[in-house]
Amino acid sequence: MSRHPEVEAILQAWYELETGDPSEKAAHLNRFHTLLDQAIAKSDTRGVSRAELKELLADPYREYKRSKRKEERARISRLR
Amino acid sequence: MSISVEPRWRAVGLVIDQNTRDLISRRYGLLHETISWFKTIELFRDAEGERMIDRDPTPSDLRQHKVWISQLIAEGERLVAEIKEHGLSRNQAGIKLSDVEATVEELYSTQVQWHGKMTRERKAELWEKVFHVKAPRG
Numbered sequence: 001m002s003r004h005p006e007v008e009a010i011l012q013a014w015y016e017l018e019t020g021d022p023s024e025k026a027a028h029l030n031r032f033h034t035l036l037d038q039a040i041a042k043s044d045t046r047g048v049s050r051a052e053l054k055e056l057l058a059d060p061y062r063e064y065k066r067s068k069r070k071e072e073r074a075r076i077s078r079l080r
Numbered sequence: 081m082s083i084s085v086e087p088r089w090r091a092v093g094l095v096i097d098q099n100t101r102d103l104i105s106r107r108y109g110l111l112h113e114t115i116s117w118f119k120t121i122e123l124f125r126d127a128e129g130e131r132m133i134d135r136d137p138t139p140s141d142l143r144q145h146k147v148w149i150s151q152l153i154a155e156g157e158r159l160v161a162e163i164k165e166h167g168l169s170r171n172q173a174g175i176k177l178s179d180v181e182a183t184v185e186e187l188y189s190t191q192v193q194w195h196g197k198m199t200r201e202r203k204a205e206l207w208e209k210v211f212h213v214k215a216p217r218g
Binding site for chain 2: 004006007014017018021022023024025026028029030032039040042043044045048051052053054055056057058059060061062065066069
């Protein structure tokens with residue numbers, strides 16, 4: 001599946017939260033939650049929680065992290 | 081009977097256990113304990129990446145992950161409570177209470193990512209109702 005831009009933005013924000021400096025965690029969390037809340041606000045159903053969206057995105061997020069780790073390894077090997 | 085634990089997880093567990101003991105005994109002070117917690121999360125993320133992202137996790141990986149993330153969350157919650165009571169001194173790393181709280185939330189997100197119980201039917205429903213697409217295969 002080619003990625004949905006809204007989903008892609010959420011996955012990126014989640015990744016930045018996990019990998020950002022400790023002193024930037026609060027700012028990254030704010031961005032992540034804002035994107036989740038926007039998706040919830042636009043949805044066709046009521047009562048969806050942030051936690052449910054995170055669980056929904058579990059597998060795409062794992063794939064996103066896997067591709068980021070591959071990119072990082074390739075970048076490091078080019079530097080060597 | 082001894083239970084075989086992959087060395088990466090064993091290392092994570094040993095560090096978390098030591099941090100917990102230090103935090104309870106207030107051995108090194110709140111700032112030091114907070115920084116140790118952040119460093120332990122990095123160690124945990126390394127193990128998670130190697131064992132669960134780069135490859136498919138085994139049932140043992142999932143069990144270890146579940147145990148250690150619960151303990152990191154508990155330690156983080158304890159740190160938040162201590163910092164609210166005593167404050168966190170200004171520090172070179174620029175870490176604030178809000179960053180510790182955000183990191184606890186990050187860990188809860190990881191917990192639900194790996195150990196949630198959502199059914200395939202609910203996922204299919206949410207993909208359509210929230211993102212207006214069919215659930216990705218997988």
